[in-house]
Amino acid sequence: GQQLNQSPQSMFIQEGEDVSMNCTSSSIFNTWLWYKQDPGEGPVLLIALYKAGELTSNGRLTAQFGITRKDSFLNISASIPSDVGIYFCAGRKNSGGSNYKLTFGKGTLLTVNP
């Protein structure tokens, strides 16, 4: 199936630094979602984006839905050790209705050094 190109694959940063990761696709998505997965847990929804150009924040997290609808980015400001985990982007082509299928990126492994 189709994949999203998520980068970087991994990041090693110092506590307090800002982080940026992104996802790109060759086709259009109508919804972008960002998840975080801790070891041994399921993905937890961080931010959902529904409109092209939309910029949404959730605490220290900010995500944007690209204007072309083919990309999205997630920023984390002033990172802390508990930000460690795998971050996944996910895109959905169909808005509304019963056909809710997500395509996931391969994830960005974030390590924060105290």
Add this chain to the structure above:
Amino acid sequence: SAVISQKPSRDICQRGTSLTIQCQVDSQVTMMFWYRQQPGQSLTLIATANQGSEATYESGFVIDKFPISRPNLTFSTLTVSNMSPEDSSIYLCSAASGWGLNEKLFFGSGTQLSVL
């Protein structure tokens, strides 16, 4: 948001046996899904669990190997049949709640399956 309880959280199984994973959602949801996450990989959709009818499987997944039930709006099971070591993976239940532009997908904590 929907709270999803999944059990067992982990299991170690012998080759050739089957395991049934249960998923309970705390509220009525529109859609329920089952995903597989192989070690170090992203999430792959196995099937959509349809209430009262046969599940809709994605390419590469078949009902004989992954039978799914969804007897009501808040409960579903996934069975991994005739297991082999290649089935070792995390299996995740998910549910969509909300409608239209507010629709969001939530996940259970997963079942870590190891097949010997």
